[in-house]
Amino acid sequence: MPEADFIERLRAIATHPAARGLADDAAVLGDLVLTHDMIVEGIHYLPTDPPADVAWKLLAVNLSDLAAKGAEPEGVLLGYPLREAEWDVAFADGLAEALRHFGVALLGGDTVSAPKGAPRMIGMTALGRSSHAPDRRGAQDGDGLWMVGAIGEAGAGLIIAQGAAGPAELLMAYRRPQPLLDHGRALASHANAMADVSDGLLIDVSRMAAASGLRAEIYLDAIPRSAALTAFAGDDRDARLAAVTAGDDYALILAADDSHIDAVAAIGAHPIGRFTAGDGLVVMDRDGIAPLPAKLGYEHG
Amino acid sequence: MPEADFIERLRAIATHPAARGLADDAAVLGDLVLTHDMIVEGIHYLPTDPPADVAWKLLAVNLSDLAAKGAEPEGVLLGYPLREAEWDVAFADGLAEALRHFGVALLGGDTVSAPKGAPRMIGMTALGRSSHAPDRRGAQDGDGLWMVGAIGEAGAGLIIAQGAAGPAELLMAYRRPQPLLDHGRALASHANAMADVSDGLLIDVSRMAAASGLRAEIYLDAIPRSAALTAFAGDDRDARLAAVTAGDDYALILAADDSHIDAVAAIGAHPIGRFTAGDGLVVMDRDGIAPLPAKLGYEHG
Numbered sequence: 001m002p003e004a005d006f007i008e009r010l011r012a013i014a015t016h017p018a019a020r021g022l023a024d025d026a027a028v029l030g031d032l033v034l035t036h037d038m039i040v041e042g043i044h045y046l047p048t049d050p051p052a053d054v055a056w057k058l059l060a061v062n063l064s065d066l067a068a069k070g071a072e073p074e075g076v077l078l079g080y081p082l083r084e085a086e087w088d089v090a091f092a093d094g095l096a097e098a099l100r101h102f103g104v105a106l107l108g109g110d111t112v113s114a115p116k117g118a119p120r121m122i123g124m125t126a127l128g129r130s131s132h133a134p135d136r137r138g139a140q141d142g143d144g145l146w147m148v149g150a151i152g153e154a155g156a157g158l159i160i161a162q163g164a165a166g167p168a169e170l171l172m173a174y175r176r177p178q179p180l181l182d183h184g185r186a187l188a189s190h191a192n193a194m195a196d197v198s199d200g201l202l203i204d205v206s207r208m209a210a211a212s213g214l215r216a217e218i219y220l221d222a223i224p225r226s227a228a229l230t231a232f233a234g235d236d237r238d239a240r241l242a243a244v245t246a247g248d249d250y251a252l253i254l255a256a257d258d259s260h261i262d263a264v265a266a267i268g269a270h271p272i273g274r275f276t277a278g279d280g281l282v283v284m285d286r287d288g289i290a291p292l293p294a295k296l297g298y299e300h301g
Numbered sequence: 302m303p304e305a306d307f308i309e310r311l312r313a314i315a316t317h318p319a320a321r322g323l324a325d326d327a328a329v330l331g332d333l334v335l336t337h338d339m340i341v342e343g344i345h346y347l348p349t350d351p352p353a354d355v356a357w358k359l360l361a362v363n364l365s366d367l368a369a370k371g372a373e374p375e376g377v378l379l380g381y382p383l384r385e386a387e388w389d390v391a392f393a394d395g396l397a398e399a400l401r402h403f404g405v406a407l408l409g410g411d412t413v414s415a416p417k418g419a420p421r422m423i424g425m426t427a428l429g430r431s432s433h434a435p436d437r438r439g440a441q442d443g444d445g446l447w448m449v450g451a452i453g454e455a456g457a458g459l460i461i462a463q464g465a466a467g468p469a470e471l472l473m474a475y476r477r478p479q480p481l482l483d484h485g486r487a488l489a490s491h492a493n494a495m496a497d498v499s500d501g502l503l504i505d506v507s508r509m510a511a512a513s514g515l516r517a518e519i520y521l522d523a524i525p526r527s528a529a530l531t532a533f534a535g536d537d538r539d540a541r542l543a544a545v546t547a548g549d550d551y552a553l554i555l556a557a558d559d560s561h562i563d564a565v566a567a568i569g570a571h572p573i574g575r576f577t578a579g580d581g582l583v584v585m586d587r588d589g590i591a592p593l594p595a596k597l598g599y600e601h602g
Contacts, residue, residue, distance in 0.1 A: 003383055003412065009393035016376060016406035027378065027408035029428075032333075036378040036410045036426055043414055075317060077328065077337040079380065079424040082304055092310035105317035107328035109337045111304065113344055115420050121413065123380040123424040125337055127330075 020135055023211045025065040025195055028133045035065035035126050038079075041119040046161055051087050052094025053175040054122070059098045061198065062126035063179035064250040068196040070188025071128030073181065075107035079123030081114030091122075102181070130188065138193040139212035139255035145273035146264055147253050148183045151201050151223050155246020156232050169228050177250040184252055186267045191254040200297020201244040205253055205273070206281045212255070215278030220244070220285035222272045237290060241283075247298040321436055324512045326366040326496055329434045336366035336427050339380075342420040347462055352388050353395025354476040355423070360399045362499065363427035364480035365551040369497040371489025372429030374482065376408035380424035382415030392423075403482070431489065439494040440513035440556035446574035447565055448554050449484045452502050452524055456547020457533050470529050478551040485553055487568045492555040501598020502545040506554055506574070507582045513556070516579035521545070521586040523573045538591060542584075548599040 007022070014022045018029040026035040039061065041047055045054050059076065066073050078095070082088055099106055107127070114120065150173060157174025160166035179196075187194060193212060197204045202218070209216035220240045233239045255275055256264050265271070283290040308323070315323045319330040327336040340362065342348055346355050360377065367374050379396070383389055400407055408428070415421065451474060458475025461467035480497075488495060494513060498505045503519070510517035521541045534540045556576055557565050566572075584591040 125426040
């Protein structure tokens, strides 16, 4: 697996404590939180997605990493390959709107010429501050697994963006994800570990468990499901497994000691499982243990 | 000019003082200095360039922006599109070597799948600290124009990389540029304005003059020239104009009040011109005013 070789080499040089072993959503250097995410045409968004929505998503996925570290966003740098003027200008206008919406400053970046016909790859670095940035690796044996946000809605929205009939609410969950900045800041001091769900709930929970040297149990029936999602995709085990393996949700997951139950629940998080000694992932529902899907979520490379 | 529309829109939203109107090499937020640069296959480097040299150059161009702000580098984030495993791994090894050489930490980043056949676009964000980060826009009427570093060597090296016979020294200037971090730190407190030369001396001086609302005069004969460059490219006006319009040098230019002459000279900078009231750029040598080349340097978009 070539990606593994590459990442392995990067991990070997990322020995600075701020890098958190490249196992976290962001680098944490004192109170600074830094993240860099790219989106690629045809992979992270559809070529037919409106450019303003692509700009929103690029900002939202970066801010979601900051949210997972309990950070207050300060600003972003943009790495942008110029291609078609009309698309580029619509992207810039959409970025302006999204930055205003989230109160985030554009601090700098770089524009380059993109070779004609090359798919767009747009990069963004986001900078924030957090007085307490929980690590993905910090879950403790016995911690509750909590989540806040919607699971599966963006995955349904992608199916709608590809042509299926469905409600605008789900399409917007895919095109205009909402980074949970307020929740992240409120939850940070209660969390032993926190991360955002970008590639799918199961894969992101399994990464938190593995990074913490623990096993995770997930109660499928405990995962909140909107009426719109149930109407669109159903509510049986298959529908629930589809939701927890779909990407682009930008929910937050956290591990918290039971002494924080009241506080975490009051912030609006839902208990959906538990971390225990061991390794791997167990998914269960009212019918017992669910067989793990072949793919727990989206994997790059 | 589509790029101008795009940049104009970004400038309109980059109102935070740290963004410096997007007119500087880097964003400066308190003592933090942040820069993001991308390199694109076929534009910033040749597809035949060794991957370890591409990694070196990506780091060097980012560190050069920090050098121009008198910053001490702390770390970088990498945005990397995975493509061919062999190239990717050689890039990672080269990046490890370059980071070690400059004592800079890899803090994080993102890897994505690159569509097959798409040209590589690799992004990097570098973070440093500077107690005094001169602005590109700060040159004063009457300031001397100074430079440190080599001009024209990377341009000659590019010709050699494309197949011409020439010395390894010039080829290395193109493939392994040296960011002038020590010079930048030493010069920062003496400079009213400072910037790095990435797209060509003339274009970068003209940008500093325009950003400062001034005119710049450059004395072509005062620009230092190595024996290797003179042997390779000659030493007449045409050769000198070719050198000052070639890119990738990563020299530093600065504007300094004459009260700093001794200090700036002691650091190793060379006086090559002056900023005066007015606008535009005048290039002169022993034969008088030189006609401005049609292209002052490399322009993107």
